[in-house]
Amino acid sequence: MIRSALRWPLAAFTGLFLFFLYAPFGVLGILSFQSGPEGGPQFPIIHWSTYWYRHLFGLTPPSRVAPLPIGDALVRSLTLAFLTMVTATVLGVISAQAFREKFRFSGVVFYLIVLGMIVPGVLVGLGTALLANHLGVARHWWSTSFVTHVVYTFPFAFLVMLAIFNRFDRSVEEASWSLGVSPFRTFNKVTLPLIFPGVLSAMLFAFTLSYDEFPRTLFTAGGAQTLPLAIYGTFSIEIHPNIFAFGVLTTLFSFALLAVYGLLMALSVRRARRVAIQEDVR
Amino acid sequence: MTYDLELVQLGKTFPNGTPAVVAFDLRVEKGEFVSFVGPSGCGKTTTLRMIAGFEASTSGDILIRGRNVSDLPPERRPTSTIFQNFALFPHMTVRQNIEYGLRVRGVAAPERKRRVDAMIDRLELGDVADQRAPGLSGGQRQRVALARGLVVEPDILLLDEPLGALDANLRKSIQHQLKQLQRTIGITFVFVTHAQSEALTLSDRVVVMNRGRSEQISDPYELYTRPRSAFVARFIGRNTLLAGSVAGVEDGIATLTTAFGPMRGATNGAVFTSGTAALLSIPSEAFEITAATAAAGPERLRGRVLGRTILGTAVRLRIALPDGQEILIETHRDQFTGEWSEGEVMLTWQPPDATVVAAD
Ligand SMILES: Nc1ncnc2c1ncn2[C@@H]1O[C@H](COP(=O)(O)OP(=O)(O)O)[C@@H](O)[C@H]1O
Numbered sequence A: 001m002i003r004s005a006l007r008w009p010l011a012a013f014t015g016l017f018l019f020f021l022y023a024p025f026g027v028l029g030i031l032s033f034q035s036g037p038e039g040g041p042q043f044p045i046i047h048w049s050t051y052w053y054r055h056l057f058g059l060t061p062p063s064r065v066a067p068l069p070i071g072d073a074l075v076r077s078l079t080l081a082f083l084t085m086v087t088a089t090v091l092g093v094i095s096a097q098a099f100r101e102k103f104r105f106s107g108v109v110f111y112l113i114v115l116g117m118i119v120p121g122v123l124v125g126l127g128t129a130l131l132a133n134h135l136g137v138a139r140h141w142w143s144t145s146f147v148t149h150v151v152y153t154f155p156f157a158f159l160v161m162l163a164i165f166n167r168f169d170r171s172v173e174e175a176s177w178s179l180g181v182s183p184f185r186t187f188n189k190v191t192l193p194l195i196f197p198g199v200l201s202a203m204l205f206a207f208t209l210s211y212d213e214f215p216r217t218l219f220t221a222g223g224a225q226t227l228p229l230a231i232y233g234t235f236s237i238e239i240h241p242n243i244f245a246f247g248v249l250t251t252l253f254s255f256a257l258l259a260v261y262g263l264l265m266a267l268s269v270r271r272a273r274r275v276a277i278q279e280d281v282r
Numbered sequence B: 001m002t003y004d005l006e007l008v009q010l011g012k013t014f015p016n017g018t019p020a021v022v023a024f025d026l027r028v029e030k031g032e033f034v035s036f037v038g039p040s041g042c043g044k045t046t047t048l049r050m051i052a053g054f055e056a057s058t059s060g061d062i063l064i065r066g067r068n069v070s071d072l073p074p075e076r077r078p079t080s081t082i083f084q085n086f087a088l089f090p091h092m093t094v095r096q097n098i099e100y101g102l103r104v105r106g107v108a109a110p111e112r113k114r115r116v117d118a119m120i121d122r123l124e125l126g127d128v129a130d131q132r133a134p135g136l137s138g139g140q141r142q143r144v145a146l147a148r149g150l151v152v153e154p155d156i157l158l159l160d161e162p163l164g165a166l167d168a169n170l171r172k173s174i175q176h177q178l179k180q181l182q183r184t185i186g187i188t189f190v191f192v193t194h195a196q197s198e199a200l201t202l203s204d205r206v207v208v209m210n211r212g213r214s215e216q217i218s219d220p221y222e223l224y225t226r227p228r229s230a231f232v233a234r235f236i237g238r239n240t241l242l243a244g245s246v247a248g249v250e251d252g253i254a255t256l257t258t259a260f261g262p263m264r265g266a267t268n269g270a271v272f273t274s275g276t277a278a279l280l281s282i283p284s285e286a287f288e289i290t291a292a293t294a295a296a297g298p299e300r301l302r303g304r305v306l307g308r309t310i311l312g313t314a315v316r317l318r319i320a321l322p323d324g325q326e327i328l329i330e331t332h333r334d335q336f337t338g339e340w341s342e343g344e345v346m347l348t349w350q351p352p353d354a355t356v357v358a359a360d
């Protein structure tokens, strides 16, 4: 009874959710295919064209609309996201490993780490900038911003790994020690291969969070901007469809990233399913 | 002489205050098959894990072949452990699982292959050598775990309820294979189980544990026929216990004053002073059943038959004693006469077949 009564509201909710999730992207996608360089955003499209995509890569004759100043910013953001991903994931794995055993004040430390996810980003950015000024440290995307990004993404990586270790059967590690293998080599040869799906998820989290991070970067990046800052900067002048074209491309890049993640995940889930079968039989 | 394994006053109290193992003494000779048996939570696994080095002891010492290993980490102890869930490496094939210990230790490829092949042959794993562990049956996984543990040639193999995960039919046949394997390899096995039948069938000696202490260490026959404490009398075999106080001891036979009159049983070397509270433990097999008309006297208990079950050549009777205790007695079908099938019977036994233990 209740099931069928809830059915339509739930369907409507899901529909709305999907609409609000994808409609903005759809609009952006459509707008990116208008002709240029004259005229602002227009809807519906009169002439379909790939002009703004060519404009993005400097393949159009010079015009009133300047090329997007994003080449360097893109490289910076990708580099920063990559470094953040590696650092946060390594730290997340190590600290989750430490939390497998209860230690003194482990509860307090846990909440202190997780609190990092809740603190407003603008405050963290501002605070870091003030601290850097106070200490006489110059602000750069690769120094102060990097630190705030790691601090921001580390709790996510930590929580993902904690959940993975929670379900981890430690007797396989003990079996390895018992065969004369040191804990360090056991970690490399047994633990790491088995927690790999979790490591992938932690990496994806850290990368995407860092890649489009705005408030923490705003005050800490110094002169050279990251991609989100650079794009925001162009808004304050005038919005041209080249932004939309770029939005489409960067979203496609994210999808590609997800596809790689999905592929690697499928491979390790195949392995994990075999683990599950093993546990069922017992 | 040096023992393969020596536990000296071994103890473990967990940080939360649980005394899991208390003053445990044990000496195991090379090639012995020793079992720890006891109810759940009595400290069997904790003792085994201390021997393996997974758990630190809080008192006492562990010696393996005369060397004190108490402070060595697990990877530096000459022991291998077989876990209840087998703990195979799911990301490796059967051969890789078995090879793992030798490979990481840097054993050269030709020797490694020779030893792994020999182990695969011995445990009949040839057909599945290239399969991954999770696809295997319970029995196969158990054999892989054994092969993986034995191929590194440990001094002692530690097994924590390795048959617990298998179904009942498989367990019987694997018990036999396990004993056979231990005989041919000749290394010491320390085997943990909560099933007394497993311990009695497999072991050269059995340690009965209760609340972190070892209650009795005996060979299976002695354990079964001569319990040394009330706990063991209740836990092992099927004994009827009668409470009383010691009236006197003569030639190793004590007389107890019980609610049913004087009853006698062997003291089995224990010393009892007159007046101490004690229990008479009578094994189910020691009872003889006669007609209720037989005269009452020492070693005679009146009983009332409540029901019977025919088990092929034997008949199992459920009998109520006058104090309300219900006991099960199996008797040969030839000795079973219809007249006991309902109503009163008389139970008798030979005093040396019963054992007197201190009351708890
Ligand atoms: N890590 C632990 N922390 C606290 N108490 C424990 C721990 N492991 C076991 N115990 C306790 O120690 C006792 C013995 O446990 P265990 O050795 O596992 O028993 P068994 O294997 O005989 O069933 C039990 O009371 C159990 O609750």
Ligand SMILES: [Mg+2]
Pocket: B044, B045, B046
């Ligand atoms: Mg146990």
